[in-house]
Amino acid sequence: MSGDVSDVSDASDVSTDPAGSIDLVDIGVNLTHKRFRADLADVIARARAAGVGTMVVTGTSLAGSWAAWELARQHPGVLHATAGVHPHGARDCTGDTLAELRDLACRAEVRAVGECGLDYDRNFSPPPDQRRWFAAQVELAGELSMPVFLHERAAHGDFLAILRERRAALPAAVVHCFTGSAAELDAYLDLDLHIGITGWICDERRGLHLRDLVARIPLERLMIETDAPFLMPRDLPRPPPDRRNEPAFLPHILDRVAAAAGKPRDEVARATTRAARRFFGLGGAAGTGAADPAPADVPSAAGTR
Numbered sequence: 128m129s130g131d132v133s134d135v136s137d138a139s140d141v142s143t144d145p146a147g148s149i150d151l152v153d154i155g156v157n158l159t160h161k162r163f164r165a166d167l168a169d170v171i172a173r174a175r176a177a178g179v180g181t182m183v184v185t186g187t188s189l190a191g192s193w194a195a196w197e198l199a200r201q202h203p204g205v206l207h208a209t210a211g212v213h214p215h216g217a218r219d220c221t222g223d224t225l226a227e228l229r230d231l232a233c234r235a236e237v238r239a240v241g242e243c244g245l246d247y248d249r250n251f252s253p254p255p256d257q258r259r260w261f262a263a264q265v266e267l268a269g270e271l272s273m274p275v276f277l278h279e280r281a282a283h284g285d286f287l288a289i290l291r292e293r294r295a296a297l298p299a300a301v302v303h304c305f306t307g308s309a310a311e312l313d314a315y316l317d318l319d320l321h322i323g324i325t326g327w328i329c330d331e332r333r334g335l336h337l338r339d340l341v342a343r344i345p346l347e348r349l350m351i352e353t354d355a356p357f358l359m360p361r362d363l364p365r366p367p368p369d370r371r372n373e374p375a376f377l378p379h380i381l382d383r384v385a386a387a388a389g390k391p392r393d394e395v396a397r398a399t400t401r402a403a404r405r406f407f408g409l410g411g412a413a414g415t416g417a418a419d420p421a422p423a424d425v426p427s428a429a430g431t432r
């Protein structure tokens with residue numbers, strides 16, 4: 128699969144920055160999803176042309192984590208991976224699952240444990256299973272001194288309790304796709320967590336409260352993500368007819384986040400990129416050869432693992 132940017136002639140269809148500005152990091156993109164199977168190379172190329180030079184492919188199951196790792200291996204320096212089991216899959220976890228996750232997590236392309244957490248919204252797995260395997264994955268991350276990529280929906284209290292007990296062993300943790308209340312956000316910030324904001328903030332039906340909350344998040348703990356192919360920003364000027372989200376739309380989310388934070392776009396771009404590179408131990412600037420100089424205070428990958 129070639130991700131050659133020069134293959135892409137329709138990058139101008141994407142309402143984003145031209146390439147050459149700050150290299151953005153999409154910290155959560157489900158590129159192994161079947162909706163990307165037919166045109167993944169184009170999706171990656173469009174993202175890079177839009178200034179999204181680095182993407183972290185979310186692993187949400189064992190098979191998905193292997194696939195994410197394989198993708199990252201094929202696109203060194205552009206794609207990275209996480210390895211974990213989403214709470215929806217907790218019912219199928221066994222001791223072998225954990226051993227396999229450990230194997231994956233020790234590979235250089237895998238930069239975090241997760242996606243793991245609790246989701247009581249639909250309870251696809253029984254809550255006791257969810258809690259058990261969430262705790263186990265957080266403990267694995269602690270053992271390996273790796274950051275964790277976290278998912279929480281309608282489960283704030285239990286989620287916080289499990290995390291609080293194990294927080295000291297973790298180098299860092301991000302609540303991805305945060306959609307909660309002010310009190311929930313404050314509790315996460317008190318635990319020194321990072322916060323991932325998606326295109327949910329663009330949703331006039333259910334995301335507007337996030338616009339008031341973003342300013343509370345210290346810039347060094349704020350990161351941005353598309354969660355593609357899910358959560359297409361609802362206010363894209365030219366939404367794709369199939370309503371598939373893709374990482375090339377990240378600059379649009381950045382615009383909304385910067386406006387909500389009341390800060391200049393470039394400042395938020397630079398800060399979120401720096402936070403993501405530090406969080407995932409990605410070292411200096413890479414990917415599209417963006418103009419942002421490698422921040423001197425970003426430790427090397429080895430320093431954060």
Ligand SMILES: [Zn+2]
Binds near residue numbers: 242277278304
């Ligand atoms: Zn999630």
